[in-house]
Amino acid sequence: MQTQMQSQETWIKVLSKGVITIPKEFRERLGIEEGDVAKAKVVGDKLIIQSRKVAQYEAYRLYSKEALEKMTQEDQLPEPLATEAQNRWSDILNAHIS
Numbered sequence: 577m578q579t580q581m582q583s584q585e586t587w588i589k590v591l592s593k594g595v596i597t598i599p600k601e602f603r604e605r606l607g608i609e610e611g612d613v614a615k616a617k618v619v620g621d622k623l624i625i626q627s628r629k630v631a632q633y634e635a636y637r638l639y640s641k642e643a644l645e646k647m648t649q650e651d652q653l654p655e656p657l658a659t660e661a662q663n664r665w666s667d668i669l670n671a672h673i674s
Contacts, residue, residue: 598625
């Protein structure tokens, strides 16, 4: 026995910063509620948005070596702040040990 998948489509206007509104009928059918997280992916020339409730998603994310290096560089404090933070942590640790 085969189940035929119902297909619905509509035109959606893309607002500033790429914001779209998923039509109410679609949200209700898929069980998408305000505040839910959805998975978006491009397949060929199609944009697919899946409810987290039904989407298969990875429990982790893979990063390239270059992406990790960039994140590490962007996450470093400027030297004066790094020195100040190190001194404060040393003071806190020394106070806690004493």
